Amino acid sequence: MSEQPESERPAPGVSRRGLFGLALGAGAAGLALGAGGGATAGVAVGRAREADASASAYEFYGAHQAGVVTPVQDHLHFAAFDMMPRTNRDDLVSLLQDWTYAAARLTQGLDVSASGAVGGPVQAPPDDTGEALGLPASGLTLTFGFGPTLFELDGEDRFGIAAGRPAVLERLPAFLGDDLDPAASNGDLCIQACADDPQVAVHAVRNLSRIAFGRARLRWSQLGFGRTSRTTTTQATPRNLFGFKDGTANILAGDRAGLDEHVWVAASDDPAWMAGGSYLVARKIAMMIETWDRVPLSEQQTIVGRTKAEGAPLSGGDEFAAPDFAAVDTAGTKAIPETSHVRLAHPDQNGGTRILRRGYNFVDGNNDLGRLDAGLFFLSFQRDPQQFVRLQRSLSSDVMNEYLRHVGSGLWAVPPGIAPGSFVGAGLFG
Amino acid sequence: MSEQPESERPAPGVSRRGLFGLALGAGAAGLALGAGGGATAGVAVGRAREADASASAYEFYGAHQAGVVTPVQDHLHFAAFDMMPRTNRDDLVSLLQDWTYAAARLTQGLDVSASGAVGGPVQAPPDDTGEALGLPASGLTLTFGFGPTLFELDGEDRFGIAAGRPAVLERLPAFLGDDLDPAASNGDLCIQACADDPQVAVHAVRNLSRIAFGRARLRWSQLGFGRTSRTTTTQATPRNLFGFKDGTANILAGDRAGLDEHVWVAASDDPAWMAGGSYLVARKIAMMIETWDRVPLSEQQTIVGRTKAEGAPLSGGDEFAAPDFAAVDTAGTKAIPETSHVRLAHPDQNGGTRILRRGYNFVDGNNDLGRLDAGLFFLSFQRDPQQFVRLQRSLSSDVMNEYLRHVGSGLWAVPPGIAPGSFVGAGLFG
Numbered sequence: 075m076s077e078q079p080e081s082e083r084p085a086p087g088v089s090r091r092g093l094f095g096l097a098l099g100a101g102a103a104g105l106a107l108g109a110g111g112g113a114t115a116g117v118a119v120g121r122a123r124e125a126d127a128s129a130s131a132y133e134f135y136g137a138h139q140a141g142v143v144t145p146v147q148d149h150l151h152f153a154a155f156d157m158m159p160r161t162n163r164d165d166l167v168s169l170l171q172d173w174t175y176a177a178a179r180l181t182q183g184l185d186v187s188a189s190g191a192v193g194g195p196v197q198a199p200p201d202d203t204g205e206a207l208g209l210p211a212s213g214l215t216l217t218f219g220f221g222p223t224l225f226e227l228d229g230e231d232r233f234g235i236a237a238g239r240p241a242v243l244e245r246l247p248a249f250l251g252d253d254l255d256p257a258a259s260n261g262d263l264c265i266q267a268c269a270d271d272p273q274v275a276v277h278a279v280r281n282l283s284r285i286a287f288g289r290a291r292l293r294w295s296q297l298g299f300g301r302t303s304r305t306t307t308t309q310a311t312p313r314n315l316f317g318f319k320d321g322t323a324n325i326l327a328g329d330r331a332g333l334d335e336h337v338w339v340a341a342s343d344d345p346a347w348m349a350g351g352s353y354l355v356a357r358k359i360a361m362m363i364e365t366w367d368r369v370p371l372s373e374q375q376t377i378v379g380r381t382k383a384e385g386a387p388l389s390g391g392d393e394f395a396a397p398d399f400a401a402v403d404t405a406g407t408k409a410i411p412e413t414s415h416v417r418l419a420h421p422d423q424n425g426g427t428r429i430l431r432r433g434y435n436f437v438d439g440n441n442d443l444g445r446l447d448a449g450l451f452f453l454s455f456q457r458d459p460q461q462f463v464r465l466q467r468s469l470s471s472d473v474m475n476e477y478l479r480h481v482g483s484g485l486w487a488v489p490p491g492i493a494p495g496s497f498v499g500a501g502l503f504g
Numbered sequence: 505m506s507e508q509p510e511s512e513r514p515a516p517g518v519s520r521r522g523l524f525g526l527a528l529g530a531g532a533a534g535l536a537l538g539a540g541g542g543a544t545a546g547v548a549v550g551r552a553r554e555a556d557a558s559a560s561a562y563e564f565y566g567a568h569q570a571g572v573v574t575p576v577q578d579h580l581h582f583a584a585f586d587m588m589p590r591t592n593r594d595d596l597v598s599l600l601q602d603w604t605y606a607a608a609r610l611t612q613g614l615d616v617s618a619s620g621a622v623g624g625p626v627q628a629p630p631d632d633t634g635e636a637l638g639l640p641a642s643g644l645t646l647t648f649g650f651g652p653t654l655f656e657l658d659g660e661d662r663f664g665i666a667a668g669r670p671a672v673l674e675r676l677p678a679f680l681g682d683d684l685d686p687a688a689s690n691g692d693l694c695i696q697a698c699a700d701d702p703q704v705a706v707h708a709v710r711n712l713s714r715i716a717f718g719r720a721r722l723r724w725s726q727l728g729f730g731r732t733s734r735t736t737t738t739q740a741t742p743r744n745l746f747g748f749k750d751g752t753a754n755i756l757a758g759d760r761a762g763l764d765e766h767v768w769v770a771a772s773d774d775p776a777w778m779a780g781g782s783y784l785v786a787r788k789i790a791m792m793i794e795t796w797d798r799v800p801l802s803e804q805q806t807i808v809g810r811t812k813a814e815g816a817p818l819s820g821g822d823e824f825a826a827p828d829f830a831a832v833d834t835a836g837t838k839a840i841p842e843t844s845h846v847r848l849a850h851p852d853q854n855g856g857t858r859i860l861r862r863g864y865n866f867v868d869g870n871n872d873l874g875r876l877d878a879g880l881f882f883l884s885f886q887r888d889p890q891q892f893v894r895l896q897r898s899l900s901s902d903v904m905n906e907y908l909r910h911v912g913s914g915l916w917a918v919p920p921g922i923a924p925g926s927f928v929g930a931g932l933f934g
Contacts, residue, residue, distance in 0.1 A: 149702075149729075151867070191747055192813040196802040203797055204747020204812055205730075205865075208740065257872075272579075272702075273730035273742075276867050280745075280876060284797060292874035297727075297867055299579075300635075300703035310638065312703075315710075317621055317634020367633055367714060372626040382634055383622040435635075437581070437706050437727055438868065442687075444722035446710060 130270065131211035134178045136491040137350050138338065139498070141215030142430065142455050143327040145306045147268040150298035150434040151275040152356065152451065153283065154261025154484060155290040157224070163233045166224075167503055169289045173218065173265075174497035176285055177278075183211030186281045203284070206277040214269040216278055218498045219354045219486025224262040238502045240345055242353070242458050243487050250470045251480060258358050258482030261293040266354070266453065272297065294482070296358065298434025298451045305432065311385060311393065315361050315435050315448050316477070318378050319385035322393055323420070325430045336428045337455050339490075347501030350490030352455040355429075355462045358436075358482030361449040366477045377473050379414030387416060399423070413473045419465055427464050429454040449478075459485055560700065561641035564608045566921040567780050568768065569928070571645030572860065572885050573757040575736045577698040580728035580864040581705040582786065582881065583713065584691025584914060585720040587654070593663045596654075597933055599719045603648065603695075604927035606715055607708075613641030616711045633714070635707050642701035646708055648928045649694040649784045649916025657692075668932045670775055672783065672888050673917050680900045681910060688788050688912030691723045696784070696883065702727065724912070726788060728864025728881045735862065741815060741823065745791050745865050745878050746907070748808050749815030752823055753850070755860045766858040767885050769920075777931030780920030782885040785859075785892045788866075788912030791879040796907045807903050809844030817846060829853070843903045849895055857894050859884040879908075889915055 132140045157166065176186045185191050191204035225231070225239035245260070265282055269275040276297075283292050303321035304311045307328060314320040325332045334340070341349040366374070371382060379397065380387055387397035389409040397416055401409040410417050421428045431454045438447040456462055469475070489499040562570045587596065606616045615621055621634035655661070655669035675690070695712055699705040706727070713722050733751035734741045737758060744750040755762045764770065771779040796804070801812060809827065810817055817827035819839040827846055831839040840847050851858045861884045868877040886892055899905070919929040 192801065192811075194801065196805075197800050199798050200747075200801050200804075200812070202747075203745075203793070205743045205745050207743060207747065207813070271730070273865065276729075276745075276865075276876075276878075280793070280878075283874070283876070284794075292870050292876070295867075295870050295876070297869070299706075300701070313635045313637060315633075315635050315706075317630075317632075317637065363633070363710070364714075368629050370627050371622065371624065371630050374630075375626075381622075382630070383637070435703065435706075437725075439727070440722050440725050444713070446706075446713070446722070446725070448706075448710075 130213040131182050132213060132215055134181045134216075134492070135494050138491045139215075139217045139351075139488060140181070140491075141217030141266055141268055142337065142352055142432075142488070143305060143333060144213075144215050144268070145309055145327070146301040146303050146432055147213045147215070147275075148270045148299065148301060149268065149272040149275050150301075150451065150453075151267045151272070151279045151295060152298070152453070153265045153267070153279045153295040154221075154293045155263040155265070155283075155286060156293045157232065157262045157290050158288060161232070161289055163235070163503075165289045166233045166235075167497075169286055170218075170499055171497040172285050173282055174492060176282060177216040177218075177498075178492075180278045180281070181211060181214045181216055183209070183214075186285070203277065203281055205280075206274050209271060209274055209277075212269045212271040212274040214267065214274050214278060216282070217266040217268075217354075217488060219264040219266070219488045220499060220502075221260060221262050221264065221484065221486045223260065227262075235502055238345055238347060240348055240353075240487055242460065243485065244459075246355070246459065246483055246485050247463060249466050249480065251475050251478065252483070253479050253481055254483050255481050258294050258296070260484045261486075263290060264354070264356070264484065264486045272299070296436060296451050296482070298436045300435040302433040302435060302450060303431045305430070314433075314450055315363055315437075316366055316374070316378070318374075318380065318382055319393065320433070320450075321431055322380075322385055325428055332428065333430070335457070336461065337430045337457055339457055343457070347499075348487060348489065352430075352457065352488045353459045353462075354486045354488050355452075355454045355456070355459065356482065356484045356486075357452040357480055359450045359452055360447070360479040360481050362477045362479070363448055364445050369477075376411050376414060379410045379416030388414075413471055415469070415472050415474045418468050418472050424464055424468050427461050429456045429461050429465065455488065560643040561612050562643060562645055564611045564646075564922070565924050568921045569645075569647045569781075569918060570611070570921075571647030571696055571698055572767065572782055572862075572918070573735060573763060574643075574645050574698070575739055575757065576731040576733050576862055577643045577645070577705075578700045578729065578731060579698065579702040579705050580731075580881065580883075581697045581702070581709045581725060582728070582883070583695045583697070583709045583725040584651075584723045585693040585695070585713075585716060586723045587662065587692045587720050588718065591662070591719055593665070593933075595719045596663045596665075597927075599716055600648075600929055601927040602715050603712055604922060606712060607646040607648075607928075608922075610708045610711070611641060611644045611646055613639070613644075616715070633707065633711055635710075636704050639701060639704055639707075642699045642704040644697065644699040644704050644708060646712070647696040647698075647784070647918060649696070649918045650929060650932075651690060651692050651694065651914065651916050653690065654692040665932055668775055668777060668934075670778055670783075670917055672890065673915065674889075676785070676889065676913055676915050677893060679896050679910065681905050681908065682913070683909050683911055684913050685911050688724050688726070690914045691916075693720060694784070694786070694914065694916045702729070726866060726881050726912070728866045730865045732863040732865060732880060733861045735860070744863075744880055745793055745867075746796055746804070746808070748804075748810065748812055749823065750863070750880075751861055752810075752815055755858055762858065763860070765887070766891065767860045767887055769887055773887070777929075778917060778919065782860075782887065782918045783889045783892075784916045784918050785882075785884045785886070785889065786912065786914045786916075787882040787910055789880045789882055790877070790909040790911050792907045792909070793878055794875050799907075806841050806844060809840045809846030818844075843901055845899070845902050845904045848898045848902050854894055854898050857891050859886045859891050859895065885918065 185202040187201040191202035385393040389398035389401035615632040617631040621632035741749040819828035819831035
């Protein structure tokens with residue numbers, strides 16, 4: 075075992091249920107002797123041995139959770155969980171410990187535990203489900219969040235954490251045009267899994283769901299592809315399913331001052347345990363793409379406020395030119411219409427309000443009318459949820475709304491980064 | 505226009521509705537003057553100019569349709585269509601011509617028409633929806649199929665093609681354990697879109713659906729990822745969501761004799777217009793992954809008949825060793841159990857019957873119980889559908905069935921490859 079990298083060893087103080095609790099749960103207690111124990115299989119092929127697990131692996135530990143300013147990966151599996159009835163504070167803490175232990179491994183391209191998919195006793199169910207065997211880390215990040223209901227549900231403080239609840243962590247207000255499905259909204263906990271291989275993201279959510287067995291249950295989940303945001307200077311701006319570039323004016327990972335002002339909770343903000351964290355908003359936005367596709371190009375462009383080809387503001391320049399909202403054409407008409415999306419969402423029109431967007435396109439098959447069930451799974455990180463609220467309210471007069479329907483919504487507090495030996499959100503539990 | 509590559513020019517004899525019919529459909533007939541006509545936008549940024557469109561582009565024309573023996577791409581968008589009520593033979597032919605025209609372009613990394621997403625009149629809806637602007641061909645293949653109902657629906661020969669119906673093209677028989685959803689089964693036509701970028705596959709299906717407007721309508725569609733099949737000697741065998749390698753003993757692209765015997769319809773087979781074609785079976789197989797995950801490793805392996813780590817047959821050797829079905833252990837027990845999947849599906853146990861598998865994993869979110877709605881979207885190509893029927897019947901005693909539920913099914917005749925200037929299935933229309 076001396077050849078194992080640091081990340082293969084369970085961190086001190088972290089529950090090892092993630093390591094062998096699954097076998098216990100399946101009634102094979104006598105066999106579950108831990109990684110080094112008893113009747114292990116002859117085969118010992120782990121992910122790290124089949125592939126270069128270090129390829130595109132992001133550091134798990136740090137001041138902030140990964141998956142916020144990390145260059146946006148190609149694929150998403152987002153999952154919201156509810157704690158099971160009659161679970162208590164110890165269950166929640168052990169779950170967060172077990173998730174942390176597993177996430178520290180999965181993000182490094184390792185199986186969910188040291189015995190993993192094939193290295194445990196053959197008479198027991200494997201710890202790891204195995205579909206990522208042989209696949210590298212694939213840039214996997216796992217980002218955890220705590221929803222308002224974790225702190226208080228129907229007036230009850232189930233986990234003794236209500237005192238630590240951020241005052242700003244309230245269910246999002248209703249917005250014009252909301253048509254929310256409770257089965258695709260909210261949740262006590264969330265996990266944002268992003269990776270360059272969808273099988274790796276799905277494997278992570280599946281195994282973290284499995285680890286949660288008896289403590290938390292998957293409430294809803296969403297797959298996405300074709301990131302719609304740009305978070306580094308080198309990433310090209312991808313396109314949403316309206317065919318337009320999306321994320322041009324995003325906050326970039328190198329913009330430390332911008333991130334500190336708009337994304338990361340400061341040490342001076344309340345509560346103290348959230349310092350270095352952020353707030354995550356998810357909105358499942360169905361796009362009426364068949365209707366949009368019948369809109370003339372010129373009208374599509376005035377709705378967005380940018381050209382379709384280059385993504386340049388209609389006031390001129392290239393994609394990255396600042397929009398000139400005062401610019402008028404020879405007839406005196408505003409080059410960028412008052413009701414255009416880019417104007418209504420722009421920081422200059424919203425008192426400097428900015429958010430870090432990290433959305434993905436989705437297609438969930440089609441509906442009974444033969445129309446693709448498609449749209450944008452919008453994700454944004456902000457220092458205060460009111461930043462999102464302000465922008466979303468500003469968009470109430472957005473003519474693009476005619477082609478959108480918000481069908482899912484959620485808000486979660488994203489705890490700060492994790493130190494080796496600790497677990498996500500440890501500061502909340504004192 | 506002289507700079508345009510061959511594939512940008514409409515092939516002679518092919519309907520140009522795909523080129524400008526969309527604008528007509530939107531009531532802007534006066535503006536739709538074709539690629540070279542009238543009020544074109546100043547911008548002319550096409551996919552081919554933003555990216556190297558030739559990167560990983562497969563030849564569209566040839567003796568066989570692409571997407572059968574092509575090395576399996578990472579992503580799938582499969583779509584089944586029904587012809588609209590009151591459509592006739594001319595509608596069907598024009599649809600196939602328009603689809604062919606568009607597919608010849610899309611697979612080369614081009615927009616759906618020469619004016620595309622941003623090169624047409626700004627006063628008209630663009631021909632192309634635009635979300636693939638800037639993306640390369642990404643290995644896109646588009647494979648078309650004709651279902652039994654295209655030839656005869658409720659006893660009616662809607663398109664005057666019943667005489668050309670292959671005798672073997674009958675709706676698949678019911679199999680033990682079928683729990684088929686009509687909304688995820690069958691269809692007059694199908695398109696298998698495979699690409700290494702899901703946005704490119706989705707873009708193709710979306711635009712082909714749009715071209716079909718008024719003639720055919722999307723019946724159902726399915727996204728998939730993480731191909732489960734191996735079709736070349738160099739592709740590693742991917743894993744299904746049971747965590748096992750899937751596709752080890754597949755027919756390989758280089759095995760000309762095997763393909764001719766098992767996959768391609770021969771010139772001596774009936775009907776003549778299908779020579780060089782194949783038959784495509786799709787099965788949406790839901791996997792009870794939570795239940796599977798509680799099965800001990802040893803039992804998982806005896807159910808499959810292979811080891812989980814290497815995918816080696818339980819009779820010994822490496823992944824590619826031939827299973828020895830006669831091998832017994834010291835107690836006289838068969839090394840590969842009688843009811844194991846590998847034994848029941850193996851050619852040696854089925855009179856030499858083989859099929860070319862090309863399946864994908866899928867995850868469609870989760871159900872009300874918090875379980876991932878996941879499984880295998882099985883796709884196979886065979887010279888005669890009875891090959892699949894034989895193997896599927898053989899699997900009726902497969903103990904793996906306890907963990908599977910077949911929820912979707914379909915069979916289509918896949919016409920041979922297309923010559924420049926012709927269209928898919930032209931031979932059927934004489």
